[in-house]
Amino acid sequence: MKEHQNTSAKITMQEAAEQQDGMLDATLDAIKPEVHWTHGATTTGTCDVTRRRVVMTIVSEERRGNLLGVVQRSWEQRGYTIKSVNKSRKFPAIFAETKDGFGISVSVGGDGQFTFSADSPCVKHSDVAEPTTSPNGPDYKYPIPRPNVRSDFWSSDKPIAASSPSAS
Secondary structure, X not given: OHHXXXXXXOOEHHHHHHHHXXXXXXXXXXXXXXXXXXXXXXXXXXXXXXXXXXXXXXXXXXXXXXXXXHHHHHHHHOOOEEEEEEOOOOOOEEEEEOOOOOEXXXXXXXXXXXXXXXXXXXXXXXXXXXXXXXXXXXXXXXXXXXXXXXXXXXXXXXXXOXXXXXXX
């Protein structure tokens, strides 16, 4: 834990937010075919910041496990430690942590909407600008609607056959 504190005390909240944007970009880039997403709220505390991305692609119940698997494998390949997995059929989630103490998670909420969050450890207080990455669809303001983009793959109600090659 001391390593996290030593590393994080050297960067500002803005620098942490930029690192989180990179983590979220890499996660979403790992999803093929791509999903449409919009920015969720950025929140700040006294020494921490959270960035969020909300998926606007409709992910069928039959494909949610596949998407979660892609995300988990991409995090493991980047060296993130999987801290917890909620295997709820209705509201599954995965929580991971980077070597430098940043948290990242994906949770499935109402209507199967996926939300990605990246949390910083305690860092030096600073102002935090809005993300500069443009969403790959409409940039919704609040309230963000439920998923409304159909995908031939992710929205399909046909399970992926067990003999299909897995994404690695």
